[in-house]
Amino acid sequence: MASFNFGDRISGRSVIGDTLHEMGGEHDNLFILTADTGLALKTFRNDFPERFIDVGIAEQNMVGVAAGLALEGNIPFIMGMIPFMTMRACEQIRTAVCYQNLPVRLIGTGGGLTSGGGSTHNAMEDIALMKSLVNMTVISIGDPQMIRDILLASWDYPGPMFIRLAQGKADRVLYQPGSQQFTIGKSIVARDGGDVTLFSHGEMVFHSINAALELEKKGIHARVVDMFSIKPIDQEAIVKAAEETRGIVVVEDHLTYGGLASSIADVLADQGVCPKAFKRMGIPQIYAGFGSGDALHAKYGYDTPNIISAVEKMLG
Amino acid sequence: MADQNEVKRLEKLAYTMRKQLIQLCCAYPGPVHIGGDLSMTDVLIALFHHGMKVNPLDIQDPNRDRFLLSKGHGAVCMYIAMALRGFFDFDKILETYGQVDSAYGMHPCKVQLPGVECSSGSLGQGLAMAVGMAISARHRGEGHRVFCMMGDGETCEGEIWEAAQTASSYHLGNLVGLVDRNKQFMTSYDGDFINLEPYADKWIAFGWRVIEVDGHDMNALVDVIDALPDSGDDKPTLLLCHTVKGKGVSFMEKNVGWHAGSLCEEDSKCALNDIESEYARNEGVE
Numbered sequence: 001m002a003s004f005n006f007g008d009r010i011s012g013r014s015v016i017g018d019t020l021h022e023m024g025g026e027h028d029n030l031f032i033l034t035a036d037t038g039l040a041l042k043t044f045r046n047d048f049p050e051r052f053i054d055v056g057i058a059e060q061n062m063v064g065v066a067a068g069l070a071l072e073g074n075i076p077f078i079m080g081m082i083p084f085m086t087m088r089a090c091e092q093i094r095t096a097v098c099y100q101n102l103p104v105r106l107i108g109t110g111g112g113l114t115s116g117g118g119s120t121h122n123a124m125e126d127i128a129l130m131k132s133l134v135n136m137t138v139i140s141i142g143d144p145q146m147i148r149d150i151l152l153a154s155w156d157y158p159g160p161m162f163i164r165l166a167q168g169k170a171d172r173v174l175y176q177p178g179s180q181q182f183t184i185g186k187s188i189v190a191r192d193g194g195d196v197t198l199f200s201h202g203e204m205v206f207h208s209i210n211a212a213l214e215l216e217k218k219g220i221h222a223r224v225v226d227m228f229s230i231k232p233i234d235q236e237a238i239v240k241a242a243e244e245t246r247g248i249v250v251v252e253d254h255l256t257y258g259g260l261a262s263s264i265a266d267v268l269a270d271q272g273v274c275p276k277a278f279k280r281m282g283i284p285q286i287y288a289g290f291g292s293g294d295a296l297h298a299k300y301g302y303d304t305p306n307i308i309s310a311v312e313k314m315l316g
Numbered sequence: 317m318a319d320q321n322e323v324k325r326l327e328k329l330a331y332t333m334r335k336q337l338i339q340l341c342c343a344y345p346g347p348v349h350i351g352g353d354l355s356m357t358d359v360l361i362a363l364f365h366h367g368m369k370v371n372p373l374d375i376q377d378p379n380r381d382r383f384l385l386s387k388g389h390g391a392v393c394m395y396i397a398m399a400l401r402g403f404f405d406f407d408k409i410l411e412t413y414g415q416v417d418s419a420y421g422m423h424p425c426k427v428q429l430p431g432v433e434c435s436s437g438s439l440g441q442g443l444a445m446a447v448g449m450a451i452s453a454r455h456r457g458e459g460h461r462v463f464c465m466m467g468d469g470e471t472c473e474g475e476i477w478e479a480a481q482t483a484s485s486y487h488l489g490n491l492v493g494l495v496d497r498n499k500q501f502m503t504s505y506d507g508d509f510i511n512l513e514p515y516a517d518k519w520i521a522f523g524w525r526v527i528e529v530d531g532h533d534m535n536a537l538v539d540v541i542d543a544l545p546d547s548g549d550d551k552p553t554l555l556l557c558h559t560v561k562g563k564g565v566s567f568m569e570k571n572v573g574w575h576a577g578s579l580c581e582e583d584s585k586c587a588l589n590d591i592e593s594e595y596a597r598n599e600g601v602e
Contacts, residue, residue, distance in 0.1 A: 031451075050455050053486075061444045061478030068448020071426075071434055076448075092475070095438045096445060100426055 004145070004177065007206065009170040012144040013040035016107060019148045020077060023155065024048050029074040035062045037080050037109075059084050063092035063104070070102035075155065081115070082108035082123035082164060090129055097160045098133045104160045105151075106130075109168030111140065111202045112253020113283065113300075114293035123164070124283045128258030130162040131231045137184065138231040140164040140260075142205035143174035146228065149182045157184060166203040166253075167293065174205055174226070187234040193221035196311050197241035200251040201227045201260055203293065204282075204302065208251055211307035222311060227260055238267045247277030247314045251302055253293070256280040277314045281307065318538035322366065326534050329400055330361045331595040334564050335588060336396050336406055342584035344413050347576040349422075351568055352467060353393035355498040355559040358532050360397040363463060363494075367541035372402035375431045381460045382449050384434050386442020386476075387467035387496065388423040389576070394432070395420055403431045440473025442466060443493060447479050450491040453547075461547050465494045469501035472510060477522065480552075484523025489549025493524070496531065498561035502575045516556055524554045531557030564591045 004010065017040040024030045024044050032041055033053045045052040055062045059080060066076035078085065085108055086093065097104045108126060115121040131138045137159060141147055147165070154161050165171065180188050190205060191212050198208040205226045212222040223245060225237055241248055250261035261280040268275060281302040288296050297303040334357055341348040364370060368381040385394050392413070399406040404420075412418035419429040423437025434445050446464035453460055466476065483491050497515065499506040506512050516526045529540045537557075545553060561575075562568025565587040579587060 053451065053482075055478070055482045056485075058475075058478035058482070060475040061447075061482055064441050064444020064475060064479060065448040065451070065482060067434075068445035068450075069452050070448075071445065072449050072452035074452055091438060092441060092444075095435070096441050100435050 004173040006173060006209070008173040010144050010173060011040070012141070012147055012165045012168045012171040013109060015144050015147040016079065016151070017041050017043060019151045020044050021047065023151065024051065027075070027155070031066070031069050031074050031076040033062050033066050033076055033078045035059050035080050035084070041079065059089040060092050063089040064096050066104045067092070067096035067100065067102055070104050071100070075103050075105070077105045077107060079107045079109070081110050081121065082126045083121060086126040086129055086162070093160070094133050098135045101135045101159050103158070105154050105163065106161070107163045107165065109165050111164045111166050112293065113288050113296040114167040114203060114253065116292060118290045119287035122288055124255045124288070125258065126162070126164060127230055127254050127260065128262070131263065135159045136231065137161040139184065140201035140228055140230055142166050142172070142202050142226060142228065144171035145173060145175065145177055146182055153182065153184060164202060172203070172206040174209065182228065184229050185232040185234065186229060187237045188226040188228065189223065190226045191222070191224040193223040194245055195221045196247045196249060196315060197223040197225060197245045198249050198251060198307065198311075199225050199227050199241070199260060199264055201230060203253050204251040207297070207302070207304045207307055210304040211311065214304070214308050215311055220311060220315065230260055230263060233263050233267060235267050235271065238264050239271055239273050242268055242273045242275040247279070248275045249279045249281060249307065249310055249314065251281040251307055253297070254282055256282040256284060279310055279314055281310060318535050318542070323534045323538055326361050326365055326538065327595075327598065329365055330358045330534070331591065333357050333361060333396050333400060334591045337392065338565070338579065338584050338587045338591065340392060340410055340413060341577070342579040342581065343410055345578060346414055347578055348392055349389040349576045351500070351561040351574040351576070352387060352390050352496065352498065354563045354565065354568065355561045356390055356393055356465065356496040356531070356557070357563065358534060358537060359465070359494060359496065359557050359559070360393055362534060362537040362541055364397045364401045366538055368463060369460065370401065372431070375403070378458060379460055382433050382446070382462045384442045384446045384449070384462070384464045385424055385436055386464055387439065387470055388436030390465070390467070391422060391424045394424060398431065439467070439470035440475045443476050443479040443483070446491055446493070447483050447486070447488060450483070450488040451486060453490055454488070459547050461490050461492055461544070463492045463494065465496065468495050468497045468499065468506065468512060468515070471495065471512070480519065480522040480524065483552040487550040488552045489545060490547035491552040492544060493552065493554045495554065495556050496559050497556055498559045500561045500570065500572060500575070503572065505572060519554045519556070523551065525551050526554045526556055528556045528558065531559035532563055564594055566590050
């Protein structure tokens with residue numbers, strides 16, 4: 001197994017390409033569909049051309065074709081850019097896939113503001129939309145090595161699943177290979193601490209861990225929880241954070257309302273648990289525009305330095 | 317030339333089905349999409365009772381032909397065509413239609429009603445699913461066909477044309493699209509606002525083989541269905557069925573007010589009278 005250090009960048013798409021190729025060799029009912037975005041899937045395309053369906057730039061149709069394949073007992077994996085897959089085809093995902101409860105897997109690249117394509121290509125509403133759909137499971141992956149485990153786990157997982165990648169191009173390694181268990185419905189305590197809890201997913205887990213490392217130097221012990229399973233959500237981890245630490249900070253590359261922060265707030269309200277403090281960090285009500293992910297995260301105040309100051313402010 | 321005994325059998329089934337549609341439209345207090353049901357009655361009878369290999373005793377038979385009702389608001393028409401074929405019980409449909417927990421609702425639900433191939437109701441989505449099913453069949457070397465029934469109005473949806481393009485690009489000769497071309501939409505006639513013509517040319521331009529047929533002429537329907545290209549063909553086929561919305565009921569025919577509605581006792585008697593006289597007239601001609 002290759003060895004990576006925290007923060008190393010590897011391509012999430014190539015992990016997908018390798019993993020789906022391997023799974024496709026084992027399962028003759030695994031199909032891949034793309035809307036003209038399948039370059040990372042070359043080996044699958046070469047070896048299983050009859051199971052690689054490129055429908056052209058036609059996301060609604062892509063989701064419908066996937067539903068038809070699933071109705072016949074196949075497991076279709078759709079790969080595409082998040083905004084077009086989840087918004088252009090939102091109703092197809094809801095009606096053709098979720099209503100019929102079909103095992104379609106939607107893999108979206110370019111999470112949050114990482115796409116570089118500007119507001120048309122930014123993915124800031126996808127989690128809000130996808131988690132609202134009945135039967136849908138929602139996963140947001142930070143560490144690209146995790147993609148393989150999630151794809152393997154998705155094989156016999158019931159119903160539809162949306163898998164959001166941090167970027168897809170140059171995702172940051174978070175964990176030593178094999179050091180974590182990824183169970184859908186559970187979270188990962190990336191770093192333990194008793195002063196404050198940082199909940200995040202995707203790209204923001206990297207920033208949260210970085211912030212925790214810096215805070216440690218100042219004597220603040222931050223717990224970092226990777227909430228890669230957004231739906232179903234790890235309620236226990238949320239309640240524990242509220243009870244055991246002095247505040248909750250949720251950091252996500254998504255609108256601050258409607259995503260993970262809202263799910264966490266829902267759990268706290270439903271369980272009747274009141275955190276000592278609660279702070280949302282993410283995309284405000286704005287179309288964020290152009291720039292690299294790192295530059296935009298800094299501009300809108302949810303990168304590593306901003307997390308550090310938010311925690312310091314919260315703990316007073 | 318179609319076997320005349322077979323044509324007569326199918327015509328009688330279509331006659332029975334029209335009467336059952338009227339019976340349900342009268343019994344159910346809410347609106348029934350009777351106009352579009354009556355326009356595709358003959359086509360669905362020709363498919364479920366003649367053209368398609370289906371087996372009500374084994375709804376999972378991998379060799380069965382698949383039927384997807386893209387125009388989901390025509391659910392009642394499909395339920396009755398299938399009931400007459402032995403899939404469902406008409407009395408149960410009549411008794412429970414549209415009620416809480418009934419499997420028989422305004423739009424078909426695959427989860428609630430096994431035997432139905434897909435859920436529909438949101439227009440324009442059936443053809444893409446049919447494409448997926450046709451790709452799957454071809455990959456597995458299965459020889460059955462996938463039939464997808466569309467309303468002409470719903471082909472205003474872009475997804476239909478995206479799927480049409482995929483079907484021809486992937487050479488899905490096992491896919492048969494049908495359009496219920498009654499030239500009426502929910503609130504207007506074709507041409508009032510949107511003009512669908514030149515309709516056949518559009519499908520041809522998208523790489524389909526188009527066969528036009530009178531959707532109320534059972535002889536013609538049997539002939540074109542019998543002459544469908546082999547499922548191993550390299551081109552999808554569209555059966556462009558020219559129909560009349562509300563067919564068989566004088567006050568409903570081509571009446572935009574009868575996209576959906578419910579019938580009082582008196583009107584249902586008139587409707588049944590129309591259907592009975594037309595059937596008697598046709599039988600007399602033979």
